[in-house]
Amino acid sequence: xxxxxxxxxxxxxxxxxxxxxxxxxxxxxxxxxxxxxxxxxxxxxxxxxxxxxxxxxxxxxxxxxxxxxxxxxxxxxxxxxxxxxxxxxxxxxxxxxxxxxxxxxxxxxxxxxxxxxxxxxxxxxxxxxxxxxxxxxxxxxxxxxxxxxxxxxxxxxxxxxxxxxxxxxxxxxxxxxxxxxxxxxxxxxxxxxxxxxxxxxxxxxxxxxxxxxxxxxxxxxxxxxx
Amino acid sequence: xxxxxxxxxxxxxxxxxxxxxxxxxxxxxxxxxxxxxxxxxxxxxxxxxxxxxxxxxxxxxxxxxxxxxxxxxxxxxxxxxxxxxxxxxxxxxxxxxxxxxxxxxxxxxxxxxxxxxxxxxxxxxxxxxxxxxxxxxxxxxxxxxxxxxxxxxxxxxxxxxxxxxxxxxxxxxxxxxxxxxxxxxxxxxxxxxxxxxxxxxxxxxxxxxxxxxxxxxxxxxxxxxxxxxxxxxxxxxxxxxxxxxxx
Numbered sequence: 001x002x003x004x005x006x007x008x009x010x011x012x013x014x015x016x017x018x019x020x021x022x023x024x025x026x027x028x029x030x031x032x033x034x035x036x037x038x039x040x041x042x043x044x045x046x047x048x049x050x051x052x053x054x055x056x057x058x059x060x061x062x063x064x065x066x067x068x069x070x071x072x073x074x075x076x077x078x079x080x081x082x083x084x085x086x087x088x089x090x091x092x093x094x095x096x097x098x099x100x101x102x103x104x105x106x107x108x109x110x111x112x113x114x115x116x117x118x119x120x121x122x123x124x125x126x127x128x129x130x131x132x133x134x135x136x137x138x139x140x141x142x143x144x145x146x147x148x149x150x151x152x153x154x155x156x157x158x159x160x161x162x163x164x165x166x167x168x169x170x171x172x173x174x175x176x177x178x179x180x181x182x183x184x185x186x187x188x189x190x191x192x193x194x195x196x197x198x199x200x201x202x203x204x205x206x207x208x209x210x211x212x213x214x215x216x217x218x219x220x221x222x223x224x225x226x
Numbered sequence: 227x228x229x230x231x232x233x234x235x236x237x238x239x240x241x242x243x244x245x246x247x248x249x250x251x252x253x254x255x256x257x258x259x260x261x262x263x264x265x266x267x268x269x270x271x272x273x274x275x276x277x278x279x280x281x282x283x284x285x286x287x288x289x290x291x292x293x294x295x296x297x298x299x300x301x302x303x304x305x306x307x308x309x310x311x312x313x314x315x316x317x318x319x320x321x322x323x324x325x326x327x328x329x330x331x332x333x334x335x336x337x338x339x340x341x342x343x344x345x346x347x348x349x350x351x352x353x354x355x356x357x358x359x360x361x362x363x364x365x366x367x368x369x370x371x372x373x374x375x376x377x378x379x380x381x382x383x384x385x386x387x388x389x390x391x392x393x394x395x396x397x398x399x400x401x402x403x404x405x406x407x408x409x410x411x412x413x414x415x416x417x418x419x420x421x422x423x424x425x426x427x428x429x430x431x432x433x434x435x436x437x438x439x440x441x442x443x444x445x446x447x448x449x450x451x452x453x454x455x456x457x458x459x460x461x462x463x464x465x466x467x468x469x470x471x472x473x
Contacts, residue, residue: 124282125319125378129333129385130309139332143323223323 005192009200014182018197021178022204028095028174029161035096036103036160037153043104044111058108065105071166073098078170091172099160106156114148115141147223154216158209175201231258233293233389233420234279234311240287241274241444248274250444251288256389256422261415263423263431263452266441267467272424273316275441276393279422280304280311293388309337312382316394318374320366320381326353327362330381338385345384352380356410372403376410389420396427408434428471432456440464 009015047058065073078094081087089097118141126136168177179197186193234256241249249271256262264272277283279290281297281304290298297307320329327349334345353359356376366374375395382390392411396404408430415421415434425431431438431452438455440448442463448455459465 119317121315121317121319122321125315125321127282127304128280128308128313128315129381130305130337131333132305135336139336140321144321147323 005190005194005196008182008186008190008193008196011186011190015200017178017182018175018200018204021173021175022208024092024172024174025161025164025176026208028092028099028167028172029157029164032096032099032103033157033160035100036107036156039100039104040107041111043108044115047108047112048115062105062109065102070098070102070163071169073102074166074170091167091170094170095164095167095172099164103156103160107153110149110152110156111145114145114152117148118144150219150223151216154212158212161209161212162205175204232256232291233258233260234422235291235294236275236279236288237291238288239275239278239285239290241271241278241283241285247444249278249285252441252444252446253288254439254446254449256420258388258420259418261419261421261423261434261436262439263425263435263437264439264441265425265428265431265467270441271444272441273393276313276391276422276424279391280308280313282313305337309333309385310388311391312385312387312389313391313393314375314378314382314395316397318366318371318378318398320369320374320377322366324365325362326358326364326366326369326377329366329377330384333381333385349380349384352383353377355413356380357406370403371399372406375399375403375407379407379410379414383414389422390414392421392423392425394424394426396425428456428468440467442467 009018043058046054049055074094077098078089078091082089082094122140122144123136126140131139164174165176167174168180173181179201183193183197232255234254236252236254239249239252240247252271252275254262254275264275266272274283278285281302285298288298289296292307292310320326321332324332327346330349330353331342331345334340335342350359350362353362356379358373358376358380361369361373361377366377369377378395379390395411396407399407404427408427411421411423412430412434423431423434433452435452438448438450438452439446440455440459440461440463447461448459448464450460454460455464456468459468
Protein backbone atom coordinates (compact mmCIF):
# COMPACT_ATOMS: atom_id res chain seq x y z
CA UNK A 1 0.00 0.00 0.00
CA UNK A 2 1.24 3.40 -0.84
CA UNK A 3 1.96 5.69 2.05
CA UNK A 4 -0.41 8.52 2.75
CA UNK A 5 0.08 11.69 0.75
CA UNK A 6 -0.26 13.96 3.76
CA UNK A 7 3.51 14.30 4.00
CA UNK A 8 3.49 16.36 0.82
CA UNK A 9 2.00 19.21 2.82
CA UNK A 10 5.02 19.36 5.05
CA UNK A 11 7.68 18.86 2.43
CA UNK A 12 9.81 21.92 1.85
CA UNK A 13 7.71 25.02 2.24
CA UNK A 14 4.65 23.57 0.54
CA UNK A 15 2.14 24.60 3.18
CA UNK A 16 3.51 28.13 3.38
CA UNK A 17 3.31 28.30 -0.40
CA UNK A 18 -0.35 27.31 -0.27
CA UNK A 19 -0.98 30.01 2.30
CA UNK A 20 0.83 32.51 0.08
CA UNK A 21 -1.45 31.43 -2.75
CA UNK A 22 -4.46 31.84 -0.48
CA UNK A 23 -3.26 35.33 0.31
CA UNK A 24 -3.30 36.20 -3.41
CA UNK A 25 -6.88 34.92 -3.55
CA UNK A 26 -7.91 36.88 -0.47
CA UNK A 27 -6.03 39.97 -1.59
CA UNK A 28 -7.83 40.12 -4.95
CA UNK A 29 -11.13 39.27 -3.28
CA UNK A 30 -10.90 41.92 -0.59
CA UNK A 31 -9.93 44.66 -3.03
CA UNK A 32 -12.63 43.82 -5.54
CA UNK A 33 -15.27 43.34 -2.84
CA UNK A 34 -14.47 46.71 -1.27
CA UNK A 35 -14.51 48.45 -4.63
CA UNK A 36 -17.74 46.67 -5.55
CA UNK A 37 -19.43 47.74 -2.33
CA UNK A 38 -18.46 51.38 -2.78
CA UNK A 39 -19.29 51.56 -6.48
CA UNK A 40 -22.31 49.30 -6.02
CA UNK A 41 -23.86 51.62 -3.42
CA UNK A 42 -23.47 54.53 -5.83
CA UNK A 43 -24.82 52.48 -8.71
CA UNK A 44 -27.74 51.25 -6.61
CA UNK A 45 -28.75 54.81 -5.71
CA UNK A 46 -28.45 55.80 -9.38
CA UNK A 47 -30.56 52.78 -10.35
CA UNK A 48 -33.50 53.99 -8.24
CA UNK A 49 -33.69 57.01 -10.56
CA UNK A 50 -36.89 57.42 -12.54
CA UNK A 51 -34.99 58.66 -15.60
CA UNK A 52 -35.62 56.21 -18.45
CA UNK A 53 -32.15 56.58 -20.00
CA UNK A 54 -30.42 55.99 -16.67
CA UNK A 55 -32.66 53.01 -16.06
CA UNK A 56 -31.96 51.53 -19.49
CA UNK A 57 -28.19 51.97 -19.34
CA UNK A 58 -27.84 50.49 -15.87
CA UNK A 59 -30.19 47.65 -16.78
CA UNK A 60 -28.15 46.75 -19.87
CA UNK A 61 -24.94 46.86 -17.85
CA UNK A 62 -26.41 44.63 -15.16
CA UNK A 63 -27.85 42.08 -17.60
CA UNK A 64 -24.68 42.00 -19.71
CA UNK A 65 -22.50 41.26 -16.70
CA UNK A 66 -24.93 38.69 -15.35
CA UNK A 67 -25.35 36.79 -18.58
CA UNK A 68 -21.61 36.63 -19.30
CA UNK A 69 -19.78 33.82 -17.54
CA UNK A 70 -17.08 35.40 -15.37
CA UNK A 71 -14.50 33.37 -17.24
CA UNK A 72 -15.46 34.98 -20.54
CA UNK A 73 -15.17 38.41 -18.94
CA UNK A 74 -11.73 37.49 -17.65
CA UNK A 75 -10.63 36.37 -21.12
CA UNK A 76 -12.04 39.50 -22.75
CA UNK A 77 -10.11 41.74 -20.41
CA UNK A 78 -6.91 39.73 -20.10
CA UNK A 79 -6.48 38.59 -23.71
CA UNK A 80 -8.82 40.82 -25.69
CA UNK A 81 -8.30 44.27 -24.25
CA UNK A 82 -4.57 43.88 -23.78
CA UNK A 83 -4.06 42.79 -27.37
CA UNK A 84 -6.47 45.23 -28.97
CA UNK A 85 -5.43 48.34 -27.10
CA UNK A 86 -1.82 47.41 -26.50
CA UNK A 87 -2.30 47.74 -22.74
CA UNK A 88 -0.20 45.57 -20.52
CA UNK A 89 -2.43 44.37 -17.78
CA UNK A 90 -1.11 41.57 -15.64
CA UNK A 91 -3.40 38.78 -14.52
CA UNK A 92 -4.04 40.22 -11.09
CA UNK A 93 -5.05 43.63 -12.43
CA UNK A 94 -7.30 42.02 -15.03
CA UNK A 95 -8.90 39.93 -12.31
CA UNK A 96 -9.42 42.96 -10.13
CA UNK A 97 -11.08 44.83 -13.00
CA UNK A 98 -13.37 41.95 -13.94
CA UNK A 99 -14.41 41.16 -10.38
CA UNK A 100 -15.09 44.81 -9.69
CA UNK A 101 -17.20 45.15 -12.84
CA UNK A 102 -19.15 42.05 -11.88
CA UNK A 103 -19.39 42.83 -8.16
CA UNK A 104 -20.49 46.41 -8.78
CA UNK A 105 -23.33 45.25 -11.02
CA UNK A 106 -24.56 42.67 -8.52
CA UNK A 107 -24.09 44.94 -5.54
CA UNK A 108 -25.84 47.79 -7.35
CA UNK A 109 -28.86 45.61 -7.92
CA UNK A 110 -28.89 44.54 -4.27
CA UNK A 111 -28.69 48.15 -3.10
CA UNK A 112 -31.42 49.15 -5.52
CA UNK A 113 -33.81 46.49 -4.33
CA UNK A 114 -33.00 47.20 -0.67
CA UNK A 115 -33.82 50.87 -1.16
CA UNK A 116 -37.08 50.30 -3.02
CA UNK A 117 -38.17 47.65 -0.52
CA UNK A 118 -38.52 50.34 2.14
CA UNK A 119 -42.20 51.28 2.19
CA UNK A 120 -43.07 54.82 1.18
CA UNK A 121 -44.88 55.23 4.50
CA UNK A 122 -41.53 55.30 6.19
CA UNK A 123 -40.63 58.40 4.22
CA UNK A 124 -44.03 59.99 4.85
CA UNK A 125 -43.85 59.31 8.58
CA UNK A 126 -40.49 61.03 8.58
CA UNK A 127 -41.94 64.00 6.72
CA UNK A 128 -44.88 64.13 9.09
CA UNK A 129 -42.62 64.74 12.09
CA UNK A 130 -40.83 67.52 10.23
CA UNK A 131 -37.68 65.75 9.05
CA UNK A 132 -36.19 67.06 5.82
CA UNK A 133 -35.07 64.85 2.94
CA UNK A 134 -31.47 64.40 4.02
CA UNK A 135 -32.53 63.66 7.60
CA UNK A 136 -34.96 61.07 6.29
CA UNK A 137 -32.12 59.40 4.37
CA UNK A 138 -29.77 59.58 7.30
CA UNK A 139 -32.02 58.43 10.12
CA UNK A 140 -34.61 56.28 8.34
CA UNK A 141 -33.76 55.07 4.84
CA UNK A 142 -30.01 54.34 5.10
CA UNK A 143 -30.08 52.43 8.40
CA UNK A 144 -32.90 50.22 7.15
CA UNK A 145 -31.24 49.72 3.78
CA UNK A 146 -28.00 48.59 5.42
CA UNK A 147 -29.84 46.10 7.60
CA UNK A 148 -31.58 44.59 4.58
CA UNK A 149 -28.37 44.62 2.60
CA UNK A 150 -26.18 42.62 4.95
CA UNK A 151 -27.31 39.06 4.16
CA UNK A 152 -27.26 39.37 0.35
CA UNK A 153 -24.06 41.46 0.35
CA UNK A 154 -22.23 38.84 2.37
CA UNK A 155 -23.58 36.12 0.15
CA UNK A 156 -22.14 38.03 -2.81
CA UNK A 157 -18.79 38.39 -1.03
CA UNK A 158 -18.41 34.65 -0.51
CA UNK A 159 -19.47 34.03 -4.11
CA UNK A 160 -16.78 36.42 -5.29
CA UNK A 161 -14.13 34.77 -3.15
CA UNK A 162 -15.03 31.36 -4.54
CA UNK A 163 -15.12 32.60 -8.11
CA UNK A 164 -11.57 33.94 -7.89
CA UNK A 165 -10.48 30.33 -8.45
CA UNK A 166 -11.11 31.05 -12.16
CA UNK A 167 -8.15 33.38 -12.37
CA UNK A 168 -5.86 30.37 -12.56
CA UNK A 169 -6.88 30.36 -16.19
CA UNK A 170 -5.35 33.74 -16.89
CA UNK A 171 -2.13 32.73 -15.23
CA UNK A 172 -2.45 34.22 -11.78
CA UNK A 173 -0.69 32.10 -9.21
CA UNK A 174 -3.26 31.89 -6.46
CA UNK A 175 -4.03 29.10 -4.06
CA UNK A 176 -5.37 26.67 -6.66
CA UNK A 177 -2.42 27.24 -8.98
CA UNK A 178 0.06 26.73 -6.14
CA UNK A 179 -1.74 23.49 -5.36
CA UNK A 180 -1.42 22.32 -8.96
CA UNK A 181 2.27 23.19 -8.96
CA UNK A 182 2.87 21.18 -5.82
CA UNK A 183 0.96 18.23 -7.25
CA UNK A 184 2.93 18.38 -10.50
CA UNK A 185 6.26 18.64 -8.72
CA UNK A 186 5.50 15.58 -6.60
CA UNK A 187 3.77 13.48 -9.24
CA UNK A 188 6.19 10.56 -8.94
CA UNK A 189 7.22 10.79 -5.32
CA UNK A 190 3.76 11.37 -3.83
CA UNK A 191 1.11 10.13 -6.27
CA UNK A 192 -1.62 10.67 -3.65
CA UNK A 193 -0.85 14.36 -3.33
CA UNK A 194 -3.90 15.37 -5.38
CA UNK A 195 -6.42 14.45 -2.71
CA UNK A 196 -4.40 15.99 0.09
CA UNK A 197 -3.64 19.23 -1.68
CA UNK A 198 -7.12 19.80 -3.04
CA UNK A 199 -8.54 18.67 0.27
CA UNK A 200 -6.41 21.26 2.03
CA UNK A 201 -7.52 23.91 -0.45
CA UNK A 202 -11.12 22.94 0.27
CA UNK A 203 -10.58 23.68 3.94
CA UNK A 204 -8.69 26.88 3.20
CA UNK A 205 -11.68 28.17 1.21
CA UNK A 206 -14.04 26.92 3.85
CA UNK A 207 -12.27 28.70 6.68
CA UNK A 208 -12.10 31.86 4.62
CA UNK A 209 -15.80 31.97 3.81
CA UNK A 210 -17.28 30.38 6.93
CA UNK A 211 -16.45 33.23 9.34
CA UNK A 212 -18.04 35.62 6.85
CA UNK A 213 -21.24 33.57 6.83
CA UNK A 214 -21.21 33.43 10.62
CA UNK A 215 -20.80 37.18 10.73
CA UNK A 216 -23.78 37.54 8.40
CA UNK A 217 -25.92 35.36 10.65
CA UNK A 218 -24.81 37.25 13.73
CA UNK A 219 -25.55 40.66 12.22
CA UNK A 220 -28.86 39.48 10.82
CA UNK A 221 -29.95 38.38 14.29
CA UNK A 222 -28.63 41.48 15.99
CA UNK A 223 -30.34 43.91 13.66
CA UNK A 224 -33.38 41.84 12.90
CA UNK A 225 -36.20 44.00 11.64
CA UNK A 226 -39.85 43.02 11.57
CA UNK B 227 -61.23 78.15 25.54
CA UNK B 228 -61.52 80.41 22.53
CA UNK B 229 -63.52 78.27 20.17
CA UNK B 230 -63.70 80.72 17.30
CA UNK B 231 -60.00 80.92 16.61
CA UNK B 232 -59.35 79.18 13.32
CA UNK B 233 -56.40 76.80 13.32
CA UNK B 234 -56.75 75.52 9.80
CA UNK B 235 -58.65 77.09 6.93
CA UNK B 236 -59.15 75.33 3.64
CA UNK B 237 -60.40 77.58 0.86
CA UNK B 238 -61.72 76.28 -2.45
CA UNK B 239 -59.23 73.43 -2.52
CA UNK B 240 -59.09 71.35 -5.66
CA UNK B 241 -56.90 68.40 -6.43
CA UNK B 242 -56.63 66.10 -9.40
CA UNK B 243 -54.25 63.42 -10.54
CA UNK B 244 -54.71 64.29 -14.20
CA UNK B 245 -57.67 62.00 -14.74
CA UNK B 246 -60.66 63.63 -13.13
CA UNK B 247 -60.84 65.64 -9.96
CA UNK B 248 -60.21 64.04 -6.58
CA UNK B 249 -61.30 67.08 -4.63
CA UNK B 250 -63.56 69.79 -6.02
CA UNK B 251 -63.79 73.20 -4.41
CA UNK B 252 -63.50 72.01 -0.83
CA UNK B 253 -63.73 74.64 1.88
CA UNK B 254 -63.47 73.80 5.55
CA UNK B 255 -62.44 75.62 8.70
CA UNK B 256 -61.18 73.84 11.76
CA UNK B 257 -61.33 75.83 14.97
CA UNK B 258 -59.20 75.57 18.03
CA UNK B 259 -60.25 72.69 20.26
CA UNK B 260 -62.62 71.36 17.64
CA UNK B 261 -62.85 67.74 16.59
CA UNK B 262 -63.87 67.40 12.97
CA UNK B 263 -64.62 63.91 11.71
CA UNK B 264 -64.54 63.42 7.97
CA UNK B 265 -66.51 60.48 6.67
CA UNK B 266 -67.59 59.20 3.31
CA UNK B 267 -67.38 56.17 1.03
CA UNK B 268 -64.04 54.64 0.02
CA UNK B 269 -62.24 56.65 -2.60
CA UNK B 270 -64.30 59.78 -1.97
CA UNK B 271 -61.19 61.86 -1.35
CA UNK B 272 -61.28 62.14 2.43
CA UNK B 273 -57.81 60.72 3.00
CA UNK B 274 -56.45 62.86 0.19
CA UNK B 275 -57.96 65.93 1.85
CA UNK B 276 -56.18 65.07 5.07
CA UNK B 277 -52.88 64.48 3.24
CA UNK B 278 -53.23 67.86 1.51
CA UNK B 279 -53.44 69.50 4.93
CA UNK B 280 -49.82 68.74 5.72
CA UNK B 281 -48.40 68.91 2.23
CA UNK B 282 -48.07 65.21 1.45
CA UNK B 283 -50.18 65.86 -1.65
CA UNK B 284 -49.82 68.73 -4.06
CA UNK B 285 -52.92 70.77 -4.78
CA UNK B 286 -54.09 72.28 -8.05
CA UNK B 287 -56.30 75.07 -6.78
CA UNK B 288 -57.33 76.95 -3.68
CA UNK B 289 -55.30 77.47 -0.56
CA UNK B 290 -54.78 76.24 2.95
CA UNK B 291 -54.04 78.52 5.89
CA UNK B 292 -52.52 77.58 9.21
CA UNK B 293 -53.03 80.20 11.94
CA UNK B 294 -53.98 82.66 9.25
CA UNK B 295 -50.87 82.13 7.11
CA UNK B 296 -51.06 80.55 3.67
CA UNK B 297 -49.06 77.31 3.63
CA UNK B 298 -49.72 76.31 0.05
CA UNK B 299 -47.96 79.15 -1.73
CA UNK B 300 -44.88 77.16 -2.74
CA UNK B 301 -42.57 79.02 -0.36
CA UNK B 302 -43.67 77.00 2.62
CA UNK B 303 -41.19 75.69 5.14
CA UNK B 304 -42.93 72.36 5.45
CA UNK B 305 -40.62 71.14 8.18
CA UNK B 306 -41.85 74.01 10.34
CA UNK B 307 -45.49 73.56 9.32
CA UNK B 308 -45.45 69.84 9.96
CA UNK B 309 -44.24 70.38 13.49
CA UNK B 310 -47.52 72.17 14.05
CA UNK B 311 -49.63 69.58 12.22
CA UNK B 312 -49.22 66.12 13.66
CA UNK B 313 -50.31 63.15 11.59
CA UNK B 314 -50.97 59.49 12.29
CA UNK B 315 -51.39 57.10 9.38
CA UNK B 316 -53.35 53.95 8.70
CA UNK B 317 -50.37 51.64 8.32
CA UNK B 318 -48.22 50.95 11.34
CA UNK B 319 -45.57 53.37 10.37
CA UNK B 320 -43.13 53.24 13.27
CA UNK B 321 -39.48 53.12 12.27
CA UNK B 322 -38.69 49.41 12.63
CA UNK B 323 -34.98 49.86 13.38
CA UNK B 324 -35.58 52.15 16.36
CA UNK B 325 -36.95 51.40 19.82
CA UNK B 326 -40.22 52.92 20.95
CA UNK B 327 -38.34 55.65 22.79
CA UNK B 328 -36.05 56.44 19.84
CA UNK B 329 -39.05 56.57 17.51
CA UNK B 330 -40.57 59.21 19.75
CA UNK B 331 -37.33 61.14 20.29
CA UNK B 332 -36.33 61.45 16.63
CA UNK B 333 -38.52 64.46 15.84
CA UNK B 334 -37.97 66.47 19.04
CA UNK B 335 -34.20 65.92 18.99
CA UNK B 336 -33.38 66.20 15.28
CA UNK B 337 -36.04 68.63 14.13
CA UNK B 338 -36.79 70.73 17.18
CA UNK B 339 -33.32 70.34 18.78
CA UNK B 340 -34.85 70.01 22.21
CA UNK B 341 -33.05 68.83 25.33
CA UNK B 342 -32.88 65.05 25.46
CA UNK B 343 -33.58 64.69 29.20
CA UNK B 344 -36.63 66.90 29.01
CA UNK B 345 -38.02 65.10 25.95
CA UNK B 346 -37.41 61.66 27.44
CA UNK B 347 -39.33 62.67 30.53
CA UNK B 348 -42.22 63.95 28.45
CA UNK B 349 -42.14 60.84 26.26
CA UNK B 350 -42.46 58.65 29.32
CA UNK B 351 -45.36 60.70 30.63
CA UNK B 352 -47.15 60.43 27.28
CA UNK B 353 -46.43 56.70 26.97
CA UNK B 354 -47.88 56.14 30.43
CA UNK B 355 -50.92 58.14 29.41
CA UNK B 356 -51.56 55.74 26.52
CA UNK B 357 -50.80 52.73 28.74
CA UNK B 358 -47.37 51.87 27.34
CA UNK B 359 -45.07 53.17 30.06
CA UNK B 360 -43.13 49.91 30.24
CA UNK B 361 -42.48 49.64 26.49
CA UNK B 362 -39.80 52.30 26.03
CA UNK B 363 -37.08 49.84 25.06
CA UNK B 364 -39.26 47.58 22.92
CA UNK B 365 -38.87 47.43 19.15
CA UNK B 366 -41.96 47.92 16.97
CA UNK B 367 -41.88 44.23 15.96
CA UNK B 368 -42.52 43.32 19.59
CA UNK B 369 -45.71 45.37 19.76
CA UNK B 370 -49.26 44.62 18.66
CA UNK B 371 -50.90 46.74 15.99
CA UNK B 372 -52.87 48.69 18.58
CA UNK B 373 -49.77 49.36 20.65
CA UNK B 374 -47.89 50.55 17.57
CA UNK B 375 -50.63 53.00 16.73
CA UNK B 376 -50.62 54.34 20.27
CA UNK B 377 -46.86 54.88 20.01
CA UNK B 378 -47.40 56.61 16.66
CA UNK B 379 -49.88 58.95 18.35
CA UNK B 380 -47.34 59.75 21.07
CA UNK B 381 -44.68 60.33 18.41
CA UNK B 382 -46.93 62.96 16.85
CA UNK B 383 -48.07 64.48 20.17
CA UNK B 384 -44.59 65.07 21.49
CA UNK B 385 -44.01 67.65 18.76
CA UNK B 386 -46.73 69.75 20.48
CA UNK B 387 -48.79 70.13 17.31
CA UNK B 388 -51.60 72.63 17.12
CA UNK B 389 -53.74 70.14 15.27
CA UNK B 390 -53.64 66.38 14.90
CA UNK B 391 -54.66 64.55 11.73
CA UNK B 392 -55.75 60.92 11.97
CA UNK B 393 -55.98 59.05 8.69
CA UNK B 394 -58.05 55.88 9.24
CA UNK B 395 -55.77 54.90 12.08
CA UNK B 396 -57.81 51.85 13.05
CA UNK B 397 -58.57 50.55 9.56
CA UNK B 398 -55.65 48.10 9.51
CA UNK B 399 -56.13 46.88 13.08
CA UNK B 400 -57.63 43.65 14.31
CA UNK B 401 -61.09 44.39 15.74
CA UNK B 402 -60.09 43.74 19.34
CA UNK B 403 -57.39 46.41 19.13
CA UNK B 404 -59.52 49.16 17.66
CA UNK B 405 -60.96 50.17 21.00
CA UNK B 406 -57.65 50.88 22.75
CA UNK B 407 -56.65 53.30 19.98
CA UNK B 408 -60.03 55.02 19.82
CA UNK B 409 -59.99 55.45 23.60
CA UNK B 410 -56.72 57.34 23.36
CA UNK B 411 -58.20 59.60 20.68
CA UNK B 412 -61.35 60.15 22.71
CA UNK B 413 -59.25 61.17 25.68
CA UNK B 414 -57.28 63.61 23.54
CA UNK B 415 -60.50 65.11 22.24
CA UNK B 416 -61.85 65.54 25.75
CA UNK B 417 -58.59 67.20 26.80
CA UNK B 418 -59.29 69.88 24.19
CA UNK B 419 -57.03 68.86 21.30
CA UNK B 420 -57.80 70.15 17.85
CA UNK B 421 -58.28 67.15 15.60
CA UNK B 422 -59.28 66.15 12.09
CA UNK B 423 -60.18 62.50 11.90
CA UNK B 424 -60.92 60.31 8.91
CA UNK B 425 -62.59 57.11 10.05
CA UNK B 426 -65.03 54.37 9.19
CA UNK B 427 -66.00 53.82 12.83
CA UNK B 428 -69.41 55.49 12.87
CA UNK B 429 -70.18 55.10 16.56
CA UNK B 430 -66.81 56.52 17.40
CA UNK B 431 -67.40 59.41 15.01
CA UNK B 432 -70.67 60.13 16.72
CA UNK B 433 -69.06 60.05 20.15
CA UNK B 434 -65.95 62.09 19.42
CA UNK B 435 -67.01 64.66 16.84
CA UNK B 436 -67.98 68.27 17.36
CA UNK B 437 -68.74 68.39 13.67
CA UNK B 438 -69.20 65.76 10.99
CA UNK B 439 -68.10 66.47 7.43
CA UNK B 440 -69.54 64.14 4.81
CA UNK B 441 -67.60 63.89 1.57
CA UNK B 442 -68.62 62.04 -1.57
CA UNK B 443 -67.20 62.33 -5.05
CA UNK B 444 -64.58 64.82 -3.91
CA UNK B 445 -67.09 67.35 -2.57
CA UNK B 446 -68.30 68.26 0.86
CA UNK B 447 -71.98 67.38 0.68
CA UNK B 448 -72.92 67.93 4.24
CA UNK B 449 -71.57 69.27 7.52
CA UNK B 450 -73.32 69.26 10.82
CA UNK B 451 -73.30 68.17 14.42
CA UNK B 452 -73.21 64.40 14.98
CA UNK B 453 -76.84 64.50 16.17
CA UNK B 454 -78.02 66.22 13.00
CA UNK B 455 -75.97 64.10 10.69
CA UNK B 456 -76.64 60.68 12.13
CA UNK B 457 -80.31 61.25 13.03
CA UNK B 458 -81.42 63.36 10.10
CA UNK B 459 -78.97 63.45 7.23
CA UNK B 460 -79.90 66.18 4.79
CA UNK B 461 -78.78 64.56 1.58
CA UNK B 462 -79.86 61.38 -0.10
CA UNK B 463 -76.26 60.25 -0.58
CA UNK B 464 -75.48 60.64 3.13
CA UNK B 465 -78.59 58.63 3.95
CA UNK B 466 -77.53 55.89 1.57
CA UNK B 467 -74.01 55.89 2.99
CA UNK B 468 -75.28 55.57 6.55
CA UNK B 469 -77.60 52.76 5.50
CA UNK B 470 -74.62 50.66 4.46
CA UNK B 471 -73.67 50.40 8.14
CA UNK B 472 -77.05 49.03 9.19
CA UNK B 473 -78.04 45.39 9.18
